[in-house]
Amino acid sequence: MSPTRAVLCGYYGMGNAGDEALLVSLLQMLPSSVTPIVLSGNPRATKKQYGVASCDRKSAFAVLNALNQSQVFIWGGGSLMQDSTSIASPIYYAGLMSLAQQRGLTTIAWAQGIGPLNKSGTRWLTKQVLLGCNAISVRDTASAELLQSWQIESIVAPDPVWAMESKTLPELDDISKPKVAVVLRSHPLLSKNRLQTLTKAIKDFQAQTDSHILLIPFQPTQDRAIAKSISTALGHHNSILSINDPKELKGLFQQVKMAIGMRLHSLILAAAEGCNCFALSYDPKVSRLMSEVNLPGYELANLPDDPSLISQAWIELFHAPTKLSAVQIQSLVDRASIHQQLLRKAIPNC
Template sequence: MKVLVVNAYVRENAGDAALLAVCLRQVRAAFPAARITVAGMEDRAVHPAFDGAANIGSIRRYVADAGVGTARRVLRKAVGFLAAPLLLAPRPLARLLRPLLPAEVRREADAVAGADLVVSMGGGYFNARPGLDGYQNVFYVVLPLLLAQRRGVPVVLAPQSFGPFPAPAQRRLAAHVVRRSALALAREDVSVEILARCGVRGAPVRRAVDSGFAFAPPPRLDWRARLGVGPEVPLVGVTARQWLTADQQNAYERALAATIDAVRATGAQVVLIPQVTTDYLGDDDRIVERRIAAHCATPPLRVDEQVDFRELKGLYAECAYVLGTRFHSVIFALTSGVPCIAIEYEHKTRGIMRDLGLESWVLPIADASAESLGALVDRLRTERAQYLRVLAERLPDYVARAEELPQLLRAATGRQRAGVAG
């Protein structure tokens, strides 16, 4: 059996890397003899494989490659838009025009056509924003899925968020792809509601759990020794990201800095943890965290190097609590039994924390201030035992649900094949 996993991101995003690692493990659990290939945003010349699965690059990576000059990038985008109708053309015409396509585009198209199953990995990428960039994102996300569906290859959307889709054309495209999938797993109720507003209700949409809750690598580093923090000192983790307009971003960063100063005044140590360290789209948390550290009365600890996502998971386990903006940093901490205050920038944060009975610990990023963050930190100190009781009650079932994908894959592909055969 040949399984193609599409829409993979980069390993420098620890959350997405964890989702891909879990996805590959669960696909292998469902189909032990399968040959798995990954089509994602990593250059195969740099990273030829991920966890034993060959990487072939992708059409999406080809058109968005920031490693080429501006003129070539514009040309690649033009080629990408021209390639799409060729790939979606009737098979005889598509075969005739195939040699005209760039090698990386051909590789993904050929892998889709030759697959027995296409899995779109979990995450928060199936959305669109206003403007041309929003249309481009959703277009290239769904392109390999459209190719698979035209070839009769079953498509499964692993647990992910859907939306927003601000434009009618975006909603129609999303609905078209989701409706024709063998299974579409939504990781929070808001995504189910968004798909319903797009016109997709019921099957193949099903509520599921973020695959990050199934990510449990063994600890490999002594983080306290690495940071120089003794076992008797409470360690508080903080994650941040670039998200807001310039003035709002500055206010958010200064609010975090003031909160860090207040936490350190209690005798705790604080470490700024970069959950994402990629150059792609300038999305490197270390840049933000350097600014936050500069706003502090005394700079806190920082992890300023790129760290393997498995090793990073162990750092959260050393914390007394985490103040997390990157939501998979919150998941990494919660699955280690560590309480979190979650700063919300997309609906996945509130939706998943609501599932766990922890919605009152969510603060919208636009509302983050020294006062609002400080109030939650003070409340956590007094309600820590209650928080941990809720976590102990809710988390085991949630983690168990995160391990349902192998069974769901077998059931969904079995139904799809039976329908084709009938």
């Protein structure tokens, strides 16, 4: 029997650690009988790093060739169908899903976070392609409720990155001070004034906890400038870490006492390793995570103007017991495996 080929479609090869973690999680959960072809912004790097076939996500010829030689098409996790930044993203992903459906491939929307969908056109487009899917899993209850309002059946389970394997990062052993990770990203809500406020709060927090600040740009092209500005302001006892391997990035948090994060997957990776997390929400997906696993934090739009209020909240969390127990984390990991069960059921001959 010839192997089943599956096209994996997501925001892969674009230098975003969260989306790379989703790809690693999907490859980890994909049945062994399936041969993946990953659509990537950097197919050479994707092939080298993960040992899988890959093609240019922007090459019409390469994408059509991949679809023509495959039996399965998978939207591979994340907030692919959203129009908060532009309508280009939902048009691109819906277009590929529609092409796969027209060619008779088994189509799966996997571990999706649907929305925000602010425009009627993108809501209609999303609904139409989801109606044509053979199987759908979502990573939060708000997405499940939206699909239910459209009378579309889906399975809801925690983000699959909760269950991603991890590797230790021994080079952090040389840092004797307690380590605190800070993951900020470029975004309109992180204005110059808010960044200055957060920087002052980090400096005050560091002084009062005698901690070493790990500044982690999850998408270096967007995040490194912010990390450098904070590093310069702190002056000492800080490091900027760019880690390409998602498993090592997750393992990093085994040695981190606390994480302060804007990016969704910085919080998931940290919490999955038993690290206390403080969220700075710039997007509904982060707010949903805060609500669903009871993470402390601020909506960035409502960030206090007084840095001392922020640093005090961080100090209290720094000295607090672990917010998520080992039992709670294991439950999230176990339930995340529901996404794997969906793949086994939906993909033919598995």
